[in-house]
Amino acid sequence: MIASGDGPRAAPALTPAAAEVMQAIHGVDAYAGFQPTRPLDLQGWNGLHPALVQAVEAAKPRLALDVGVWKGQSTAFLAEAMRRVRPDSALVAIDTFLGSHEHWNRDRPDRIMESIGLVHGWPSLYWQFLSNMVLSGHAERVVPLAQTSDNAAVILARLRIRPDLVHIDAAHEYDPVRRDIENYWGLLRPGGILIGDDYPWPGVKKAADEFAAKHGLEMKVENPKWIIRKPA
Numbered sequence: 001m002i003a004s005g006d007g008p009r010a011a012p013a014l015t016p017a018a019a020e021v022m023q024a025i026h027g028v029d030a031y032a033g034f035q036p037t038r039p040l041d042l043q044g045w046n047g048l049h050p051a052l053v054q055a056v057e058a059a060k061p062r063l064a065l066d067v068g069v070w071k072g073q074s075t076a077f078l079a080e081a082m083r084r085v086r087p088d089s090a091l092v093a094i095d096t097f098l099g100s101h102e103h104w105n106r107d108r109p110d111r112i113m114e115s116i117g118l119v120h121g122w123p124s125l126y127w128q129f130l131s132n133m134v135l136s137g138h139a140e141r142v143v144p145l146a147q148t149s150d151n152a153a154v155i156l157a158r159l160r161i162r163p164d165l166v167h168i169d170a171a172h173e174y175d176p177v178r179r180d181i182e183n184y185w186g187l188l189r190p191g192g193i194l195i196g197d198d199y200p201w202p203g204v205k206k207a208a209d210e211f212a213a214k215h216g217l218e219m220k221v222e223n224p225k226w227i228i229r230k231p232a
Helices: 015-028 050-059 073-085 112-115 125-135 149-158 172-185 202-214
Strands: 061-067 090-095 140-145 165-167 195-196 219-222 225-229
Touching: 015 090, 015 140, 050 073, 050 165, 050 195, 050 225, 061 073, 061 149, 073 090, 073 125, 073 219, 090 125, 090 149, 125 140, 125 202, 149 172, 172 195, 172 202, 202 219, 202 225
Parallel strands: 061 090, 061 165, 090 140, 165 195
Antiparallel strands: 195 225, 219 225
């Protein structure tokens, strides 16, 4: 447990949009009573790309989704940009927090499996993520949603939660990426921006290229990000 000389931390005061979305999804404040249990660790991949800031500045989102967040590098980066551009905004962070099949590979030379933080066989990424959001000062607008991207899309659709910006960075294989694009494009408000990661991966490139071509949409690529704006 991380100790603080000032005693337990109070739950952050949520932004108006975050309070609204937190209540709709959880019915309670997910940070209430939570104390950071792990040191700040925002290790990740491509989460500090300038295209993310550009997307926030262009969309000026009251609500954004980060789909596939790992420890929250991209989430914190997006949240900081949203703090500047739209202080009342909210960002829903979607992940199973179990790691992908790539992270459950003991043979990888980077020993990535150690980052999952198994405790009695169960990953502890969720607690790392919550700790990171509190310690980085972004818990005020970040709403965690511990779900698969498929289930999260259904949940958000049922709640009529529609974002102005979506960042997709969950899977690398064609079929799940294709589903994520289609599902979250359907949720995205007209005029909103869909930005994805990992364009060099063959499955991601194929899914993104096919979707843009099928719908006659212009896609901008700033490797490894790809960006499509929904027609207003």
